[in-house]
Amino acid sequence: MELMNQNSVFVPQFDPQKMNGKLTYKVIIKSDYVRNDGTCALYLQVYLNSRKRIPLDISVKLDQFDKKKQRINKKCKNYKDYNLIIEKRLADINKIEVNYRLNNQALTLNRLMEELENPSLRIDYIAFAKRILEEQRGVLKHSTYRQQKGALSKIEQFKSPLYFYEINEQFLIDFRSWMKNSEKNKPATIEGTIKNFKKYLHAANKKGVNTELKFDDISVKKMVGDRTFLLPEELKILVKYRDSEFVTKSHKNILSRFLFSCFTGLRISDIESITEENFIGDHLAFTMQKTSKFIRIKLNQYANQMIAFPTLWEGKYTREHINRELKTIARQLGIKKNLHFHCSRHTFATNFLISGGRVENLQKLLGHSEIKETMIYVHIVEQIMDDQIDLINNLFK
Incomplete structure (x- = not known):
């Protein structure tokens, strides 16, 4: 390591060096192109399997650059500031190279440039x-x-x-x-x-x-999300409102999507992706967006009836807008539940089991990879049954 002459700023000098057997770099002056003011641009030339010249945004006259020391000499009045810029850039490269080496990571020219630029x-x-x-x-x-x-x-x-x-x-x-x-x-x-x-x-x-x-x-707690679902009487209220003369067009379109999911268990991502081509007779065949699983389900009577509704496909709404409108609809109709689109999937699962459906079949319909995901709905239905059995206590009150 060399130091600059007396009375100059003390700046460590880095000779072109090879790192990890691949990386070398040096400061060069582009002497083949002289600007109108008589100066030439300085570059940091890097070799890492290939060559890259990084502009230093510094221009000096040829006699102001010491090629051996790769620094600007005193003939340039800004030599101290310019040399500090050069040292900073060299130190950045050295820091990046050392960091990759200590972490056993392969340093490429593209990665080096990305680290320098960002x-x-x-x-x-x-x-x-x-x-x-x-x-x-x-x-x-x-x-x-x-x-x-x-x-x-x-x-x-x-x-x-x-x-x-x-x-x-x-x-x-x-x-x-x-x-x-x-x-x-x-x-x-x-x-x-x-x-x-x-x-x-x-x-x-x-x-x-x-x-x-x-x-x-950091530990992340495994949470059971909101399992709000609608009972048959609440579904009837929504269907009645959708078919009424008072419903707005957007509410009609949003409710058609929501109710179709209540009768099929589809996620909102699947509702967004399916088209009429996915319907084959009384079956729906599609690839689930979340799991990439291909699934073919038979449509029940209510779902089949809804295919004819053009409102199932009309209008483009963000998920945030759909959830806001579902909450508005619930308030208007006196449904005291925190309604959001995923409630439709919970509604399908819960009512499927209440109606006597088997949990193994529900697992396939919902596209769950593990039965324990589906068992959550079994516990919900069991709780409903426990609550209802207590109603007999009121007979002799």
Whole structure:
């Protein structure tokens, strides 16, 4: 290592060096092109299986650049500032290379350039997570992408930027508290958000980003989501409203989708994806969006009748809008339940079992990979039966 001459700024000198047997870099002046002001541009030339020239946004005259030391000499009045810029860029490359080596990761030229161009990715959790999410967008299901993007938006709403050094146990406590008390999120929503937070923290830790709180320090509680369902008399109220002369067009369209799911158990993602071509006689054949499973189900009488309704396909609505309107409809009709689209799936499952359907068949209809997922509905029906058996106590009151 060399030091600059007396009375000059003390800046460490890096000779072109080979790292991991692949990476070399040096500062060069592009002497084959002289600008009108007599200066030439400086570049950082990097070799990593191939060559890349990185502009340093510095231009000096040929006699102001020391090719041996790869620094700007005193003939340039801004030599101290320019040399600091050069050193900063060299130090950035060295830091990236060392980090990859310590974490046993292969450093490529593309990765090196990405790290140099986006230094915030190793500083800010939000910037890092957004980049990873967009990289995975092509392989994630659309519903998964939406869900994870929503979780990141919630984290960003709580704190942005979120520096990696700020991620500790207290941050997690404060974040959970904010979701519960300020945002009034339900436990399932909170745990789902924490699960996504943990995913991107894991990715950062694997890339060598050090945090006080590691991903494996975070425990996510397994929550049973809201299992609100409608009873037959409540379904009749909705059908009557949909067929009335007072219903608005959007309510009619939204209720048609919701009721069709109440009679088939389809998720909203499947309602959005199926077309008339998926109906074969009195059967519906389609690939589930969430699980990629192909399923063929026989339509019951009510579902068959609804296929003829053009409102099943009319109008384009976001899921958020549909859920808001379902809550409005429930209030208007005096249904005192927190209605949202997924209630339709719970409604189908619960009424299927109440009507005598077998749990093994329900598992196939819902596309559950494990029977324990379906058994949740069995427990709900058992609770209903237990509650109703107590009604006999009123006979002698």
